Amino acid sequence: MKLVKIDKKQWAEGLESLKKSFRLLGPVKEDSYYSFKALKEGEQPDFSFLNTRLSPKSLLFPQSEAIVEYSLDERDEDHHVMKAIETDDSPRAVLGIRPCDAKAVTLVNLNFDTSEYKDPYWVKALAATTFIGLACDTPKSTCFCTSVGCGPYHEEGLDLLLADEGETYLVKILTEKGGNFLSTAGLEAVDEDTTLFDAKKKAAEAKIISTIATDNLKGQDILDLHEAPFWEDISFACLNCGTCTYTCPTCWCFDLQDEIHGKSGKRFKNWDSCMFPLFTLHTTGHNPRGTKLQRVRQRFMHKLKYFVDKYDQGIMCVGCGRCVNQCPVNIDIRKVCALMNDHKVDEQACAVQE
Amino acid sequence: MNLMEHMGIESDRIHFSWISSAESTKFVKVVKEVTEKVKALGPQQHFKKNDAKVA
Amino acid sequence: MLDYIDKIKEISERLLKDCSVEMVIGFRKGTLPMMNEPCFARTPEDVGQFVWDSNCGINLANYLTDRKERIGIVAKGCDTRNIATHIIENKISREQLVVIGVPCKGMIDKHKIATLFADEIQTVTENGEKILVTAGGKETPLNKSDVLQKNCAVCTHRNPVFYDELAAEKVEEQQDVDRYADVQEIEAMDTQEKWDYFESLLSPCIRCYACKNACPLCYCPTCFVDEAKPQWVGKGQDPTDVRTFHFLRAFHCAGRCTDCGACERACPVGINMRVFTKKLEKDCFEQFGWEAGMSLDERPPLDTYRPNDPNDFIK
Structure with a gap:
């Protein structure tokens, strides 16, 4: 785990050059709400969002996904045979996913990737994806992540965690996947000590005013x-x-x-x-x-x-x-x-x- | 019919007629008219699923 | 309208105390600004939770469907029209109900108000014609008339059409409103423009069905969208299927819709699907002189035949 600092301008340029090797998905504003979309050439993710209207689970588990196709025409040689529909499993990165949504991916994974059963569509999509989190410095009044084992700077499920700091991003490299993403982008990363990052984390956590108690749930009949x-x-x-x-x-x-x-x-x-x-x-x-x-x-x-x-x-x-x-x-x-x-x-x- | 037209389906694609089984000439006339009107509009572009291939 | 609540509580308490009803359906304060939650009271003590303000836009007639109890229900003008429709369609009987009529001064549009502020809205309070919004620590006054739900702005039946008790003096009905300006705007478009208008209108739809479930008219045991044999409509996100759902739902509301706006209010993504139902409501008004739910005695146009019914469309 390493903390570095990256200039925002360089970050933007790095993303642009990454589009050759990664499919980039990020928050985009549509009318009055944000959603995760594939970023076109020259398009940057809009990090001014609080959170997207729908969660980014749809990137791994789409609302509607064709999984197999078949022919019922007996003149076809392979009639009545289910054929998997090809999916694009080339490397991709989700930019600016909030820590709560990244933790959610790890929870859904408990269901779709077990020792007994694996959902191939989910497993493949997850393996192809690098998650670049964006820490929350201005949470909403309805955010209660700190009560449920999560938080505005939570790291579970993420490969990189970005914290906004004026003209720069403080970037915490959490996994090898995250490190690869940065090196592919060819970004100049300056080492940074954790004082500022930790202070920001503490300040953000203090802003979560909504809390719930879950301590008795396990003991309840x-x-x-x-x-x-x-x-x-x-x-x-x-x-x-x-x-x-x-x-x-x-x-x-x-x-x-x-x-x-x-x-x-x-x-x-x-x-x-x-x-x-x-x-x-x-x-x-x-x-x-x-x-x-x-x-x-x-x-x-x-x-x-x-x-x-x-x-x-x-x-x-x-x-x-x-x-x-x-x-x-x-x-x-x-x-x-x-x-x-x-x-x-x-x-x-x-x-x-x- | 009004609602179909309201949401952007050409009104010439929708026809209602009352034809008795004895009115063969009216039937022929109406079918001809309908066919001409729909032909003039060309193939339907809206409100069809791209997957919908007619076998 | 805030002052109605004392009377609503007084009536509800009385009805529960003297056992004229087993429950009263009303609203209680929600946990977010501009949100009230439909709720019920079974005892006079429960009545304390009731509130009344400009955030009671959900149509309570929806909560009556097939209930067996004797019920008191707090009802705005549009709610009473839907209760009348429910009675006509045998979804509840008149004898079961004590209608606590509320002369309504309009509900506010939470989607619209949210879009007026860049920051998260902290509180919304009201004082007569003024709505006070606090967002980002700053208080902004708005005129209620500027932020009414679209259907409330053009409503001409604010007073309950029938009632057993009344929570306040009747209000003056709005005159000179252009009820169908929004429909006419679409009618003036050419075919392609119309198509594109609805295409972009429905693009954010996630098919959660909040619109149909918030609608008192949608009470079928199995909706056509859920039928599998035959599968009337695809269940996915194909735009053709999404549109089929919306426009067929509208058709099922023809001659029954009161333009209460519950569908639009309930929509989590703020789609104004009223532009479908409103067109049919306009057609019914223009062709049959019909407004749904105005009387308990008159049958709706789609289940009556009159020799002078318009039939120009049959060629």
């Missing part, structure tokens, strides 16, 4: 939480839209859909959402999560309890605040987490039932 009385109140307003799941950097569920035109077909991997009734609908017509309450409970139980119990890596949330900001009816995960964390079973009520 699953069934007690499941039967807790607050779910009707929490779920009442919910529209069962997919906003929270689609904007969430850690939601990983997808659906497979075939689209057939004439005799040729493609299979798509599309984001899915546990908020949709169709998510759990069986072919028999039975739906084990047929009500809104059950679906809302599932989402929060997964993020704040099942995940905690299964992986022992904290909650499945990096505190980016996207769902808090974008939920049409203001269902706030911070509030739900507090209810779950503080939940106490009314002993007397149990005694009466017995």
